Amino acid sequence: MENERKLTIARAMAEAVAQEMRADPSVFVMGEDIADLGGIYGNTRGLLAEFGKERIRDTPISETAFIGAAVGAAQDGMRPVVELMFVDFFGVCFDAIYNLMAKNIYFSGGNFKVPMVLMASTGGGYSDGGQHSQCVYGTFAHLPGMKVVCPSNAYDAKGLMTAAIRDDSPVVYMFHKGLQGMGWLGTEPGANVHVPEEAYEVEIGKAAVVREGRDLTIVSLGQGVHHALKAAKTLEADGISAEVVDLRSLVPLDRETVLTSVAKTGRLIVVDEDYHSYGVTGEIIATVAEHDLAALKAPPRRIAFPDVPIPFARIMEQYCLPNPDKIVAAAREICPAGAPAA
Amino acid sequence: MATDIIIPSDLWEGDEESVITAWLASDGATVAEGALIAEIMTAKVQNEIAAPASGKLSILKEQEAVVVKGDVIGRIG
Numbered sequence: 001m002e003n004e005r006k007l008t009i010a011r012a013m014a015e016a017v018a019q020e021m022r023a024d025p026s027v028f029v030m031g032e033d034i035a036d037l038g039g040i041y042g043n044t045r046g047l048l049a050e051f052g053k054e055r056i057r058d059t060p061i062s063e064t065a066f067i068g069a070a071v072g073a074a075q076d077g078m079r080p081v082v083e084l085m086f087v088d089f090f091g092v093c094f095d096a097i098y099n100l101m102a103k104n105i106y107f108s109g110g111n112f113k114v115p116m117v118l119m120a121s122t123g124g125g126y127s128d129g130g131q132h133s134q135c136v137y138g139t140f141a142h143l144p145g146m147k148v149v150c151p152s153n154a155y156d157a158k159g160l161m162t163a164a165i166r167d168d169s170p171v172v173y174m175f176h177k178g179l180q181g182m183g184w185l186g187t188e189p190g191a192n193v194h195v196p197e198e199a200y201e202v203e204i205g206k207a208a209v210v211r212e213g214r215d216l217t218i219v220s221l222g223q224g225v226h227h228a229l230k231a232a233k234t235l236e237a238d239g240i241s242a243e244v245v246d247l248r249s250l251v252p253l254d255r256e257t258v259l260t261s262v263a264k265t266g267r268l269i270v271v272d273e274d275y276h277s278y279g280v281t282g283e284i285i286a287t288v289a290e291h292d293l294a295a296l297k298a299p300p301r302r303i304a305f306p307d308v309p310i311p312f313a314r315i316m317e318q319y320c321l322p323n324p325d326k327i328v329a330a331a332r333e334i335c336p337a338g339a340p341a342a
Numbered sequence: 343m344a345t346d347i348i349i350p351s352d353l354w355e356g357d358e359e360s361v362i363t364a365w366l367a368s369d370g371a372t373v374a375e376g377a378l379i380a381e382i383m384t385a386k387v388q389n390e391i392a393a394p395a396s397g398k399l400s401i402l403k404e405q406e407a408v409v410v411k412g413d414v415i416g417r418i419g
Binding site: 004005006007008011042045181182183184187189192 | 361362363364365366367368371372373381383386388405406
């Protein structure tokens with residue numbers, strides 16, 4: 001019998017990068033502490049030993065320089081995979097990201113490709129303060145020109161990374177720290193799943209229904225998917241059957257899967273660890289409202305991070321974060337008690 | 343005959359407590375000798391545990407359990 005092969009998201013990411021590097025000499029990796037240390041999230045572990053310092057490059061702490069360099073390398077025929085260690089650091093390098101990386105395909109009339117992957121860690125929950133704990137999914141997804149993906153489990157993490165490296169457009173690959181399998185950042189057993197050894201792609205722009213339900217649709221991404229699955233289990237005991245949609249990609253956004261699910265259930269809760277206003281939650285609700293308001297049997301709800309900088313104090317941060325209890329409470333408000341008729 | 347999965351005394355330096363951060367096989371799954379089955383983190387360094395035998399895995403200490411060297415964290419039978 002085949003050995004079960006569960007991987008953490010960290011291992012799945014490293015495996016995808018290694019396989020693409022073996023197949024394609026133009027793929028290389030750059031970032032802070034990604035070589036000797038193997039990445040502070042474990043997602044480049046083992047790569048230096050196999051590929052050497054020429055292709056696995058530790059950089060100085062200058063995101064402006066190395067992300068700008070990656071854009072140039074990508075336009076010149078390479079396929080860089082670059083890590084922005086914390087997405088919160090985007091402030092110092094955003095010109096390279098959204099004026100160069102995101103726009104140069106358009107500015108060149110399609111004469112340049114920018115086949116690069118920008119990996120960035122997201123999320124909090126481990127008391128690292130407001131400049132190391134943000135998600136800013138909506139910020140990146142809002143600005144045109146970049147694909148944006150965010151895996152919730154190791155299978156999707158590997159397939160999305162493989163697809164991102166092979167893509168001729170820039171892909172922002174946002175991975176939640178709490179799902180990496182690094183204990184001090186939190187652990188989530190549900191993120192560690194069986195992963196085939198051979199290379200495969202998970203199509204960018206396709207959501208997944210990870211749990212089928214009848215009464216309520218919960219849409220989320222990254223760590224929120226695990227909150228949603230736990231909430232769905234609790235709600236089952238109340239006779240409320242919740243469907244869970246894992247967006248997996250924000251750009252392109254798979255609106256069809258969301259609409260199909262809500263057409264079936266008539267109720268919608270969107271869960272996102274990014275800030276409440278002007279973000280992913282509002283976009284999903286707008287998608288449903290624009291399409292068919294009559295599909296909704298109850299006002300949609302969003303569970304997101306309140307519009308405040310993320311607190312350092314554990315009790316305050318935990319109060320602000322989405323969690324299964326908040327989803328359950330919202331669901332009980334919009335679903336009639338005791339197995340509502342469909 | 344069952345084989346205990348024991349945390350080796352040389353897995354990390356010193357005697358500090360560590361944490362099982364991931365099981366890479368499920369309870370009850372069949373594993374092959376030498377396959378990577380668990381990760382144990384000591385002071386932000388991740389150590390690896392390989393299956394000491396082939397067979398069916400029984401997990402005795404779950405993910406997030408605090409462990410020390412010599413602990414039996416599972417069994418392969």
